[in-house]
Amino acid sequence: MSFSVTEPSSRQKWFAGTLVITYALITMIPLLWIMMTSFKTPPDSISYPPKVVYEPSLEGYVNLFTTRTRLSPEALAELPPPENFAEEIVRNRNMVIAGPSKFGGRFLNSVIIGFGSTFLSIFLGTLAAYAFSRFKIPLADDLLFFILSTRMMPPIAVAIPIFLMYRQLGLSDTHLGMILLYTAVNISLAVWLLKGFIDEIPREYEEAALIDGYTRFQAFYKVVLPQAATGIASTAIFCLIFAWNEYAFAVLLTSGTAQTAPAFIPTIIGVGGLDWPAIAAGATIFLLPVMIFTVLLRKHLLRGITFGAVRK
Amino acid sequence: MAEVILENLSKSYGKQKAVIDMNMTIEDGSFVVLLGPTGAGKTTTLRLISGLEKIDEGSVKIDGRVVNEEIPAQRDVAMVFQQYSLYPHLSVRNNLAFPLRSPILKTSKDEIKRKVDEVAEILQISHKLDNKATELSGGEMQRVSIGRALVRDPAIFLMDEPLSSLDARLRADLRIELKRIHHDLGSTLLYVTHDQIEAMTMASHVGVLQEGELVQFGSPREIYENPTSVYVAARLGSPRINLLPAAVFNDTPNDVHTLGLRPEHIAYGDGEDATVKRIEHLGDHTRLHLDFKGHAVTGLSPEGNPYTQGSTIKIKPVNPLCFNEAGNRITGRVA
Ligand SMILES: Nc1ncnc2c1ncn2[C@@H]1O[C@H](COP(=O)(O)OP(=O)(O)O)[C@@H](O)[C@H]1O
Ligand SMILES: [Mg+2]
Numbered sequence: 001m002s003f004s005v006t007e008p009s010s011r012q013k014w015f016a017g018t019l020v021i022t023y024a025l026i027t028m029i030p031l032l033w034i035m036m037t038s039f040k041t042p043p044d045s046i047s048y049p050p051k052v053v054y055e056p057s058l059e060g061y062v063n064l065f066t067t068r069t070r071l072s073p074e075a076l077a078e079l080p081p082p083e084n085f086a087e088e089i090v091r092n093r094n095m096v097i098a099g100p101s102k103f104g105g106r107f108l109n110s111v112i113i114g115f116g117s118t119f120l121s122i123f124l125g126t127l128a129a130y131a132f133s134r135f136k137i138p139l140a141d142d143l144l145f146f147i148l149s150t151r152m153m154p155p156i157a158v159a160i161p162i163f164l165m166y167r168q169l170g171l172s173d174t175h176l177g178m179i180l181l182y183t184a185v186n187i188s189l190a191v192w193l194l195k196g197f198i199d200e201i202p203r204e205y206e207e208a209a210l211i212d213g214y215t216r217f218q219a220f221y222k223v224v225l226p227q228a229a230t231g232i233a234s235t236a237i238f239c240l241i242f243a244w245n246e247y248a249f250a251v252l253l254t255s256g257t258a259q260t261a262p263a264f265i266p267t268i269i270g271v272g273g274l275d276w277p278a279i280a281a282g283a284t285i286f287l288l289p290v291m292i293f294t295v296l297l298r299k300h301l302l303r304g305i306t307f308g309a310v311r312k
Numbered sequence: 313m314a315e316v317i318l319e320n321l322s323k324s325y326g327k328q329k330a331v332i333d334m335n336m337t338i339e340d341g342s343f344v345v346l347l348g349p350t351g352a353g354k355t356t357t358l359r360l361i362s363g364l365e366k367i368d369e370g371s372v373k374i375d376g377r378v379v380n381e382e383i384p385a386q387r388d389v390a391m392v393f394q395q396y397s398l399y400p401h402l403s404v405r406n407n408l409a410f411p412l413r414s415p416i417l418k419t420s421k422d423e424i425k426r427k428v429d430e431v432a433e434i435l436q437i438s439h440k441l442d443n444k445a446t447e448l449s450g451g452e453m454q455r456v457s458i459g460r461a462l463v464r465d466p467a468i469f470l471m472d473e474p475l476s477s478l479d480a481r482l483r484a485d486l487r488i489e490l491k492r493i494h495h496d497l498g499s500t501l502l503y504v505t506h507d508q509i510e511a512m513t514m515a516s517h518v519g520v521l522q523e524g525e526l527v528q529f530g531s532p533r534e535i536y537e538n539p540t541s542v543y544v545a546a547r548l549g550s551p552r553i554n555l556l557p558a559a560v561f562n563d564t565p566n567d568v569h570t571l572g573l574r575p576e577h578i579a580y581g582d583g584e585d586a587t588v589k590r591i592e593h594l595g596d597h598t599r600l601h602l603d604f605k606g607h608a609v610t611g612l613s614p615e616g617n618p619y620t621q622g623s624t625i626k627i628k629p630v631n632p633l634c635f636n637e638a639g640n641r642i643t644g645r646v647a
Contacts, residue, residue, distance in 0.1 A: 204397035207364050210384040211391045212460065213414025226401040 031287070037280035045276040060277025062086045064103050064268065064285075068095040103282060106264035111289065112175050113260055114244040117182035121239045122232055124183070125190025126198075130220060132191070133198040134206075144195075147188045155185045156248045163252060173254045181253070182243040189242075190235050197231025198224065233300035237293065244290055261286050314375035314388075314467035314500060315340040316361065321370035323356055330356040332524040333370070338468065338517075343494050343501045345511045345532075347547045348521035354504040355394060357521070358470040361502065362389045374467050385416055390461035394472040394504075398445035398453055398460075405441040408432065408459050417464070431459045434489055451478045458486070462493065468500045476506065483507075487514060508548050512536070520544045542639040545572050551599060551610040553633070560605050561629065568642060572633035575612040583628025588619050602627065 008016070037045050039056040068090055071079075079096070082088040090097050132140055162181065163172075171177030201224060209219035225232075250263040265282040268275060294301065316338040323331040331353045338344045346354045359365040361372050363384035371378050379387045390411070398407050408428045412419040419427070432438040435455040440448060448456065454477050461469055475483045491514050494501055505511055511518055512532050519529045520543070528535060528544045539545035545553050554573040558564040561571065561584075586609065592599040598613040604627065611627070619625055634642045 202395075202397070204393055204395060205399060207384075208391075208393065208397040208399070208460070209410070210364065211362055211389060212411035213385045213416040215383065215385060215415075218415065223399055 034280045034283050034287075037276055038284045040277050040280075042273075042275060042277055045280070046273075057089070057277075058085065059089050060275075060279075060281035062089050063275055063278035064281040065101055066090070067098045067101050068093075069098045070095050101268075102259075102264065103261075103268075106259050106261050107285065109175065109254075109258055110244060110261040110286070113178040113182065113258065114240055114289070116175070116179040117186065117243045118236055118239040120179060120183045121186040121190045122194075122236050125187055125194050125235065126225075126228065126232060128187075128191045129194035129198050130224065132195050134203070144192070147191055150184075150188050159249065159252055162249075166253060173256055173258050175258050178250070178254065178258055178260070181249060182239075182246060186239040186242055190239060193235045193238070194228065194231055197228050197235075201227045230300045233297040237290075237297060237301060240293060241290055315373075316375075316468050316500065316502070317373040318357075318361070319371045319373070321357075321360060321372065322368045323353075323360055323365060324368060329524050331360060334524075334526050336519055336526055336529060338500060338502055340500055341498045343491075343503065343514055343516045345515035345518045346502065346504045346521055347506075347508075347511055347518055347535075349506075351523075352521040353524040354521055355472055356524075358391065358472055358502065358504065361387075361468070362391050362470055363387050385414070388416075388467040389470055390464045390466040390468075391470040392454075392457050392461050392472060392474040394476075398448075398456055400444070400446045402445055403441070404432075404437065404443050404445060404448070404456055407445050407456055408441075408463055411460060411464050427463045431462045434462070434493070435459050435486075451482055454478060455482075455486070458490075465497070465499070468502060471501065471503045473504050473506065475510065490514065508550055511548060518548075520547055538641075539572075539633065540641050542570060542572065542635050545633060545635075545641075549574055551575060551612075554607075554609045554611075556604070556607050556609070558634070560607060564634075565642075567636055568634040569637040570635040570639070571629065572635060573609065573629055574633075575610070577630050577632045578609070578611045579628045579630045580611075580614060581626055583626050585624050586627045588621055588623050588625060591617065591619065591621055593617075 036052075038060045039058070040051070040054055041057045041059050044051050044054045044057075045060075066086065071094060073094065076091060076094060076096075079091075082091055087097060131137060132144060137143065166172045166177055166181075169177075171180070205223045205227065206216070206219045209223045210216065214222065245262060246260075247262045250260045254260060254263055261282065265279060265286065268278050268282060318334050318336045318338075321331055321334040322329075334357065336344075346357065348354055356365065360367055361374075363379065363382060363386075367380050371380050373379070374387055374389070398404075399410065402410065405428055408431060409424045411417065412424045412427060428441070429438070432441055435458060437452060437455050437459065440452060445453065445456065454474065458471070458474050461471070475486055478486065487510055490501075493499070494514075503510075503514065515532050517529060518532050518535045520527050520535065522543050528540050530538075532548070535544060536548045539548075542555060546555070556571045556573065558568040558571050564571070584604070586602040586604040588600055589603050589608075590601040591613070592601070598617045600611045600613045600619065602609045602611060602625075609627070613619060636642050
């Protein structure tokens with residue numbers, strides 16, 4: 001038997017593994033519950049004791065994306081046979097599909113605002129972080145502290161001034177307004193995180209590029225950016241998660257055109273009681289973009305999340 | 313290929329003076345080696361010429377034009393950094409091609425391939441061209457850094473201790489290769505090193521830096537045979553020059569404070585007694601470590617080494633270098 005200082009023993013590995021899996025299971029249970037509920041029928045979703053084994057149904061998803069009207073059994077009987085599965089599910093409840101719901105549009109708003117503000121935060125944050133990292137800026141430390149200080153109170157504390165300001169500027173319930181707001185909140189995080197990552201990139205790389213015949217901007221673009229990819233990816237995920245999940249400002253500032261999914265989902269009310277499967281279906285679909293984004297950037301994230309502690 | 317002239321060049325970092333009032337002419341096609349201990353200002357000099365550092369005072373002229381205000385790209389210089397600085401996200405091939413693809417050179421694809429292959433051949437890294445830069449050993453990385461300079465044909469090559477991280481064998485190979493490239497291309501080189509073999513074998517001129525000042529500039533022979541100070545004398549020569557207080561020898565002139573004895577300044581079999589402390593056989597020559605009136609003296613044993621450890625032999629200085637109290641050279645003779 002040989003002992004190693006760096007390699008954990010199999011018992012340690014087993015213990016660590018169990019711990020991580022237990023933690024993962026605990027945090028996954030609510031998610032799992034939401035996903036399970038989204039595939040239940042409304043009666044199954046409120047049955048007591050809760051059903052763990054049930055016949056899956058797409059009713060929640062159909063209800064999420066449609067509006068429906070109730071018809072009398074006689075009127076229903078006169079209709080031609082249902083054209084698709086959605087129609088069939090709805091008819092079983094004595095209803096017909098009246099049209100699409102607002103969910104699709106609200107979801108699209110979330111995508112535009114979430115990804116738009118993430119892009120803007122990263123774009124501005126990277127440039128600012130690069131400048132703070134590389135150039136002699138007068139009062140750089142004070143400026144950085146000032147940037148961070150914007151996060152020293154919860155953003156919602158300034159909700160009323162922002163609400164009034166947005167009304168004056170005509171930014172209420174607009175995509176641009178929400179993008180600017182989320183960017184303003186995220187930018188301090190972006191600058192600080194990205195500055196850490198860029199500080200880690202040796203200046204010699206850019207200096208070599210300068211000598212190799214490139215301008216500073218070209219050196220930034222060709223040498224610094226690819227190396228900061230890890231940092232940019234993890235910062236982007238943090239920014240996206242905030243903008244994607246933000247609820248309070250969304251409720252306060254949006255009601256129609258620019259309403260995001262988090263503000264919309266709780267307003268889904270079924271006929272005769274809350275339509276839990278539809279709400280759960282909304283939540284499930286809502287989770288997907290962040291999950292896909294994170295999985296796509298996973299490779300970078302795993303290295304980047306250590307905040308530059310491990311390099312090379 | 314161009315002449316580079318430094319005029320009254322100065323640079324400070326805060327209070328720390330890194331380069332002080334430096335004047336130097338690097339002739340077209342010359343191979344100038346900068347010598348000096350760590351902190352002497354060698355790297356700063358290269359950075360001022362390349363434009364990575366802003367000039368405080370004085371000027372840098374490349375090919376007749378003052379380049380003080382030009383960005384590095386406009387100055388047409390190539391530089392090999394002291395620490396390797398390969399682009400980690402690129403393959404070796406793309407690292408080598410990087411300068412050729414710059415907006416200034418805009419080389420054609422075929423030409424890039426031809427040059428990269430040629431340089432890779434010279435530096436013995438052809439088999440690694442498709443590796444990522446991070447998958448190389450330290451020595452290979454440094455060779456690629458050198459290669460990134462060699463693919464170009466700049467006004468001047470600036471090299472900051474490029475061979476110091478290589479093993480002895482490769483260093484010897486590349487020394488010869490660099491000398492050959494310099495000879496074939498007729499390029500101008502400013503080369504920083506600690507290694508005196510590199511200085512002696514490659515340089516057409518040697519500049520010695522002391523705390524930011526250029527204290528002597530001349531051919532390697534001149535620097536070796538005619539150093540103007542103790543400091544310069546100690547930069548070249550292996551084993552190092554022996555520095556002895558003048559008082560250990562009789563009848564030295566009064567103003568002489570220190571005597572500098574290189575191994576060839578020591579004659580054996582005549583003069584005063586010294587004890588052989590240690591004998592080092594180095595293959596092609598043998599070093600004698602002597603104790604002479606309480607001072608350590610290192611010399612080269614004559615062919616065949618007739619001495620043994622512990623024996624007493626007579627030594628006598630022959631035309632040693634004389635220095636005054638301030639460490640400056642006095643051209644006088646000891647009887
Ligand atoms: N970026 C810098 N900031 C502050 N001081 C520096 C900087 N670069 C060099 N120096 C100082 O300038 C002097 C010369 O340094 P350098 O040119 O690197 O010497 P060398 O290359 O001969 O070892 C040293 O005293 C060093 O500490
Ligand atoms: Mg140096």
